[in-house]
Amino acid sequence: MKKTYKIEIDCANCAAKMEAAANKVDGVKEAAVNFMTLKMSVEFEDGADESAVMKKVRKVCRKVDDDAEVYI
Numbered sequence: 001m002k003k004t005y006k007i008e009i010d011c012a013n014c015a016a017k018m019e020a021a022a023n024k025v026d027g028v029k030e031a032a033v034n035f036m037t038l039k040m041s042v043e044f045e046d047g048a049d050e051s052a053v054m055k056k057v058r059k060v061c062r063k064v065d066d067d068a069e070v071y072i
Contacts, residue, residue, distance in 0.1 A: 001050065002043040007061075008069040009035065018068060021060040027053035040070060 009015050015035040022031035022040065027048035032041045042057065044050055054072045061068045 002041060003050070005040045005042065005054070006071040007033065007038050007040045008067075008071075009033075009038065009065060010067065011035075014065045014068065017064045018061045021064055022057045025053060025056045025060060028057065031057070 007015075007018070009018060012035040015033045018040070019031055019033040022028055022033070022042065025031075027045050029043040029045045031043070033039075034041075040057075042054070044053060051072075054070070058070045058072060061070050
């Protein structure tokens with residue numbers, strides 16, 4: 001399953017770091033961040049608990065930039 005989430009981030013470099021961090025989370029098949037539209041697309045692994053995975057994604061994104069927000 002693939003879903004798109006609204007994000008809040010201040011710079012393109014941080015967005016790239018968020019994307020790299022999100023792609024390392026278990027349950028994420030592929031994540032892509034578009035800084036221009038302030039959106040993150042996440043494709044989940046089969047059988048992954050979307051809610052639990054997105055909580056982890058949000059946590060790793062906050063480590064990149066503590067002002068970053070992923071609206072889930």
